[in-house]
Amino acid sequence: MAVTTKTRAKSSSVAQAPADRTKAYALDVVAGRIVAGPHVRNACRRHLQDLIQGPERGLFFDHEAADYAFRYFENVLMLSEGQFEGRKFELHPSQAFIIGSLFGWKGPDGLRRFHRAYIEQGMELGNDGNVVSLRFLTSSMEIVAPNGAAEGMEWRNGYLRVWKGAAQRIIGPGFGANGDNLIDYFGPNVGAAAASKSNAMMWMDANGSAYFGGQLSAGVLRNAVQTTTTQTIGTELVNGPFATNGRVRTVRAWTRR
Structure with missing residues (x-):
């Protein structure tokens, strides 16, 4: 008796996991594609290293928890003042790394690994003894x-x-x-x-x-009128050169009788 075997057809569509924004920023910093200070570089190296070695210590990165925090910041929070009032809060990649690290990392008990964070960024101060330089990296x-x-x-x-x-x-x-x-x-x-x-x-x-489109108030450009002689007949007046700052020149002519 022939036996017919039926198999369920596999779906060709596979749900794509959301992009790992925390890891993406860490990779860019470590590779030098994003310029960052030594503490940020160390934090990125630790993140990438813990993704590999963390499970040995009971640590794991909860992508769903990190994405939930991203959605809350970008879909719920709004800017509250200024010309961008009412605009959605869009996380900069560096901010996404901070939020992802705080809410994504979990310990052996399944609770958050980090409960407090000290965040400092966006300013450089240098002093060579003579000149003080201040830079805002923002x-x-x-x-x-x-x-x-x-x-x-x-x-x-x-x-x-x-x-x-x-x-x-x-x-x-x-x-x-x-x-x-x-x-x-x-x-x-x-x-x-x-x-x-x-x-x-x-x-x-x-x-x-x-x-x-406004109104200008300016001084009057004057040109001295010079006479070539003091005699009463045949006097010639020389008016100019004319100073107009590149504007239209108006020359008025007259005669003396």
């Missing part, structure tokens, strides 16, 4: 007046923005409407992203073009 820096966002100053993404009340001034690259290529802007306080040539009172772009 993608953004914001200084806001005590009364909130009504007035303040910020450095962010390569540009400097100063605002007070309904007006703002922005200098630098990387801001404004797409295609405007702005490097200098003065106009209504609509934030850096909404700054554009169409709503500016004054702007300058990276191509050298500029516009000013």
Whole structure:
């Protein structure tokens, strides 16, 4: 009697595990693709080493717990003030490494390995005895007046923005409407992203073009009038040269009878 054997067809679709953001940052730091200080490099080396040798000590990395923390930061938390108020909190790779390390590593009891953390980043201070240098290693820096966002100053993404009340001034690259290529802007306080040539009172772009829509108050350019003689008949007046700072020259002519 023939026996028929049936086998269940295997599904060709395999669920992909979420990207290991904690390990990815550690690999980039150790490989030198991301510049970091000695303590950060050591932390990254420890993370990669513990992934291999940690199970011998009962340690393991809980990817699901780390991803849960990432989702909480990026899907629940929001920025609360400034021009980015209401925007979702997006973790920088260095921040993802910190969050992943704190919430992902578990001990033999299944509880978190780390319960407290000391975090320090974003600033360098050097002193050679004569000159003190200060560097902020950060993608953004914001200084806001005590009364909130009504007035303040910020450095962010390569540009400097100063605002007070309904007006703002922005200098630098990387801001404004797409295609405007702005490097200098003065106009209504609509934030850096909404700054554009169409709503500016004054702007300058990276191509050298500029516009000013306000009113100027300037001194008068004067040119001395010289006479070639003091006689009453046949006097000739020489007016010029004319100084106009490159503007249109207006020459008024007259005759003497």
